[in-house]
Amino acid sequence: MQTVIIGSGNVAYHLAKAFVQNGISITQIFGRNEKELQKISSELNISYSTENLEDADLYIICVSDNSIENVSKIISKKDCLVAHTSGSLPKEVLTGEYRRSSFYPLQTFSKTKDLDYTKIPFFIETENEKDQKILTDLTSKISENVMESTHEKRKYIHLTAVFACNFVNHLFARAKEISDAQEIPFDYFLPLINETVQKISEIEPKSAQTGPAVRNDQRVLELHEQLLKDESLEIYKTMNQSIKTMYQLP
Helix, strand or coil: CCEEEECCCHHHHHHHHHHHHCCCCCCEEECCCHHHHHHHHHHHCCCEECCCCCCCCEEEECCCHHHHHHHHCCCCCCCCEEEECCCCCCHHHCCCCCEEEEEEECCCCCCCCCCCHHHCCEEEEECCHHHHHHHHHHHCCCCCCEEECCHHHHHHHHHHHHHHHHHHHHHHHHHHHHHHHCCCCHHHHHHHHHHHHHHCCCCCHHHHCCCCCCCCCHHHHHHHHHHCCHHHHHHHHHHHHHHHHHCCCC
């Protein structure tokens, strides 16, 4: 099956890499950023273009959510399958006379970070059972976790991912601001962070909660608030109130 990946960002790169590593041929990688396309082409030995979109049986669109609809319009072939990789948009955002689908990998992607693609869950939605089987069979060569999902379910999957990944990473960034301001190496906190993440693979997150808020230690909470200001103070208060609410504390 001839496959073209459209995009040159993190998702496009890792998806192309996963395909190549598992013996799945990529006909072309297509996009606007020639510099990034050249890098991907050179590393993975895939043909690329910024102008001429190759004929294919499957097009996978790996661009930002607000660009998917416009990008989908450049695919003129009618008898093909087109998938986007958004976690929040319906497959109907794809505008063309082709078969539409979504192909959502549940992972955070950075080009400089290697990943074990076999552990990444993929959520697939298509217009018919035949296309569901095509994408499932293809993705099963990459990942051990391939699931069918409706758009309604996928919206909640994506929302959960924002809480579990994006928000948590922002807290790491805020924590580093505090440690940097006090000239405390952030590396010292990595064992704590690693243990926190590892723990929830064995214990329910709610049961694993520690800290002054769940202990209702008002003295420590007030001390910390005196050390903070502006946005970090508001985040601290909001998070502690959320913890207290979850554990029904005064």
